[in-house]
Amino acid sequence: MSRTMRVGVLGAGQLGRMLALAGHPMGVRCVAYAQQPDEPACAVGEHVIGAWDDPAALDEFASRIDVATYEFENVPLEAVRRVGAKVPLRPSIDALRVAADRIEEKTLFRELGIDTPPFAAIDSEDDLRAAVATIGLPAVLKTRTMGYDGKGQRVLRTMQDVDGAFTALGARPSILEGFVAFEREVSQLGVRGADGSIAFYPLAENVHRDGILRVSIAPARATIAIEETARAYLRAILESLDYVGVLALELFQAGDRLLANEMAPRVHNTGHHTIEAAETSQFESHLRAVAGLPLGSTALHGHAAMVNLVGALPEPASILAIDGAHLHLYGKEPRPGRKVGHVTVRADDEAGRDARLAEVLRVVDAL
Amino acid sequence: MSRTMRVGVLGAGQLGRMLALAGHPMGVRCVAYAQQPDEPACAVGEHVIGAWDDPAALDEFASRIDVATYEFENVPLEAVRRVGAKVPLRPSIDALRVAADRIEEKTLFRELGIDTPPFAAIDSEDDLRAAVATIGLPAVLKTRTMGYDGKGQRVLRTMQDVDGAFTALGARPSILEGFVAFEREVSQLGVRGADGSIAFYPLAENVHRDGILRVSIAPARATIAIEETARAYLRAILESLDYVGVLALELFQAGDRLLANEMAPRVHNTGHHTIEAAETSQFESHLRAVAGLPLGSTALHGHAAMVNLVGALPEPASILAIDGAHLHLYGKEPRPGRKVGHVTVRADDEAGRDARLAEVLRVVDAL
Structure with a gap:
């Protein structure tokens, strides 16, 4: 007879919750890796509680699953690597790495012939000024990593917005993207x-x-x-x-x-x-x-x-x-x-x- | 803000499991009352483990829910009554009582003008012979309670089948139903x-x-x-x-x-x-x-x-x-x-x- 397949899900938010609910009927049991027991996925199935930097909890998680996936792209890569060394990881860590970094992501799009707004990597106020000269305004300055739901970004409309914007966004590796007047x-x-x-x-x-x-x-x-x-x-x-x-x-x-x-x-x-x-x-x-x-x-x-x-x-x-x-x-x-x-x-x-x-x-x- | 509604489900089989899966998205949390922790509903939500005659477990169950229901009709009435004394019970215990007894059920149908096959209550071999004389053969002898999935019933085709059938079915309160040639x-x-x-x-x-x-x-x-x-x-x-x-x-x-x-x-x-x-x-x-x-x-x-x-x-x-x-x-x-x-x-x-x-x-x- 067929055995229950166990899919480990790094992250336990609503996406992990809806994955778990979808898995139960077809005999795919999700095991969520959660930071806290009150996260959305925990109420609907198995879970392991641990910090992203807790090797023992990550190993316990890996020992209980047949394959691992992730439900958001800001899972620390080290945690993903540790689990991925023990069980197959789908999608791969490459996909996660690319998607977590706006420059890597847009560079991949460009390599594949996928049209994108103009963009440039920004590591200093000088970079930002140079990029604005090429790309023009309005433009959007975003951190390369950890942005979601509009967080970690600033719209630059005038040259006044440009001055100090890189510092104001935390002087973190960033991307400038040309503003697209989309329909x-x-x-x-x-x-x-x-x-x-x-x-x-x-x-x-x-x-x-x-x-x-x-x-x-x-x-x-x-x-x-x-x-x-x-x-x-x-x-x-x-x-x-x-x-x-x-x-x-x-x-x-x-x-x-x-x-x-x-x-x-x-x-x-x-x-x-x-x-x-x-x-x-x-x-x-x-x-x-x-x-x-x-x-x-x-x-x-x-x-x-x-x-x-x-x-x-x-x-x-x-x-x-x-x-x-x-x-x-x-x-x-x-x-x-x-x-x-x-x-x-x-x-x-x-x-x-x-x-x-x-x-x-x-x-x-x-x- | 709206609070999570908790529905207690007496029974933890596949019906309880699918109820729990349906409840999660809309903020209705099912709590299953299970005999064993490996029953189908237990994997997908909260549950209380207890025997049907365990008052402490039933009270613990009732204390954790806003309203109770049941997922099969052979739940002992005493257990249902105990829970129903503490929280609203839907459907009511009357519905359960009627549905759990084939004579009560068919009598209700008849009272409501709902057509049924001919039937008679059987409490002895004599009752059975008398009923066969009226209803004819073939007919089906079923226990009044606890039958499901074809269990607790015998098809009577000839007078040889009739002799001793009541005893063979356990000499329990039964019903004889006329056989319907249905399409x-x-x-x-x-x-x-x-x-x-x-x-x-x-x-x-x-x-x-x-x-x-x-x-x-x-x-x-x-x-x-x-x-x-x-x-x-x-x-x-x-x-x-x-x-x-x-x-x-x-x-x-x-x-x-x-x-x-x-x-x-x-x-x-x-x-x-x-x-x-x-x-x-x-x-x-x-x-x-x-x-x-x-x-x-x-x-x-x-x-x-x-x-x-x-x-x-x-x-x-x-x-x-x-x-x-x-x-x-x-x-x-x-x-x-x-x-x-x-x-x-x-x-x-x-x-x-x-x-x-x-x-x-x-x-x-x-x-």
């Missing part, structure tokens, strides 16, 4: 199996507010040419990194141009709608790939929208009363700017989806 | 909220083998008149019992007649397809009702089929390789006749569903 932000998610097979989710379209994803709809309102370009980009990255698992690529669409913004080597917030709206959710897809199982269909049923719950929780009844609304809470205490859950709606057509989305936004915007 | 077995699932609102799932059609459900498809191939009758029956039961939660009614269809066979006051094996194929799964529906939350849509997306895995587990990859197949394992060791998992397929049309179902059966029948 919409989209994201392309896909999954590559251990056997090299690839499946793409339909392109999603995203709306951010204060640097945090607010709403995502799928499929995106995009031409077939745009969608084909997005898939070609993602395929190039998946194959060049011999990638196994779900990969998300965030892009700007400006007319016929599609420019890569960043990638996430994991399941992604813009793919949460796949739980209800896709034949196989991104969480199940990631686990199938990581566990060496066949990939499932990534086809979407109709039209979906997802609304993040940021900083405040609705009364569950206020969401559940909306026809077709699905509530996902992460078991986190609300704090300003913190993602504490999301709501998904689905409908057979776009108009139906939009009507449901409007109802959800009415509740969520009033929080 | 198909169907089941009507529905849910009633704490506010009295009712939602019906589309009728499902079921195929048993050796007394155990093998395959279920939905929607059933039934006329609108049949479906309306099934809904009217279910509504009558829900309202007469002031029922809260999911209720399943198994029926025989013989021409235009629809005869009630038995009811289950809980989520049901013939509703497992609702996880993938309905807007709101039966597990989420039951928890919404029990937790006093608004009911969700019970609409089905396309056509679904479910195949039980009985006595043997397939290699997960052999199922997951089938387009659109969803694997559900319960974390149980296989034994002959034991339900250890199920597989669901869905498609937009009946032919597509049937093609996928055939592929699943090819794998499952070869086990």
Whole structure:
């Protein structure tokens, strides 16, 4: 008989929680590596508690799993290396390293022929001034590592903004990116199996507010040419990194141009709608790939929208009363700017989806 | 902010497991009452371990929950009463009592004008002979309580089968039911909220083998008149019992007649397809009702089929390789006749569903 497959997940936030929930039915048991026992993934499955620099806890974690993955890209590389020396790591540490560093990431995009905004590495105020002279303003200065949800970045609009910006951002290795006047932000998610097979989710379209994803709809309102370009980009990255698992690529669409913004080597917030709206959710897809199982269909049923719950929780009844609304809470205490859950709606057509989305936004915007 | 709602589930089998998995996203935390820590629900959430006659464990369980429910109908009534004295019990103990006794159940059906096969209470060999004289043969002799999956019953075809049958079945209070030459077995699932609102799932059609459900498809191939009758029956039961939660009614269809066979006051094996194929799964529906939350849509997306895995587990990859197949394992060791998992397929049309179902059966029948 078949044995339970154990997938270790470095990190225990909401992504780890939704991975664990997706694993249980198909006999894939997730073991989360958490810093604290109250992290979202801990309530739904096995876990090991330890600091990122605790070799004994990391070894205990590795001893309990068949394969390891990670649910966010800021896991310290040393911790990942230690676990990866004992069990297979999927995606590889290379994917993590590249995705965790904005310069490495954009350099890879460029090498693969993937269009990006203009960018330059910034290690000093002098570098910044020189780069602004080439790239122009407005531009965005971001730390190379550890940035997420709009943290660790400054928009530079005038030369006054430029002076001292590098120091103000902590004088850390940074990147300057040319500002793109885009029409919409989209994201392309896909999954590559251990056997090299690839499946793409339909392109999603995203709306951010204060640097945090607010709403995502799928499929995106995009031409077939745009969608084909997005898939070609993602395929190039998946194959060049011999990638196994779900990969998300965030892009700007400006007319016929599609420019890569960043990638996430994991399941992604813009793919949460796949739980209800896709034949196989991104969480199940990631686990199938990581566990060496066949990939499932990534086809979407109709039209979906997802609304993040940021900083405040609705009364569950206020969401559940909306026809077709699905509530996902992460078991986190609300704090300003913190993602504490999301709501998904689905409908057979776009108009139906939009009507449901409007109802959800009415509740969520009033929080 | 909203607090986590805790629903205690008496029983920790696969139904409790799927309830717990459905509860996590919407902030409803299930606490299972299990006899052993290796029962299916224990791996996916909180649980209390105790015997059915352990008052301290039952009280500990009751102290950790806001409301209680049960996941099978053979929970000893004393245990249910003890918990129900401390927290609200949904569905009520009356529903449990009626459903656990085939005579009480069929008597309720008759009182509500719900057609049933002819039946009689049997407490002796004399009773049995008298009932056979009235009802005729073939007929089925069943114990009034504790029967499931074809256990605790004997089919009587000739007068030789009748002699000594009551004694052979343990001389326990029993029921004799006239044998119905039915065309198909169907089941009507529905849910009633704490506010009295009712939602019906589309009728499902079921195929048993050796007394155990093998395959279920939905929607059933039934006329609108049949479906309306099934809904009217279910509504009558829900309202007469002031029922809260999911209720399943198994029926025989013989021409235009629809005869009630038995009811289950809980989520049901013939509703497992609702996880993938309905807007709101039966597990989420039951928890919404029990937790006093608004009911969700019970609409089905396309056509679904479910195949039980009985006595043997397939290699997960052999199922997951089938387009659109969803694997559900319960974390149980296989034994002959034991339900250890199920597989669901869905498609937009009946032919597509049937093609996928055939592929699943090819794998499952070869086990």
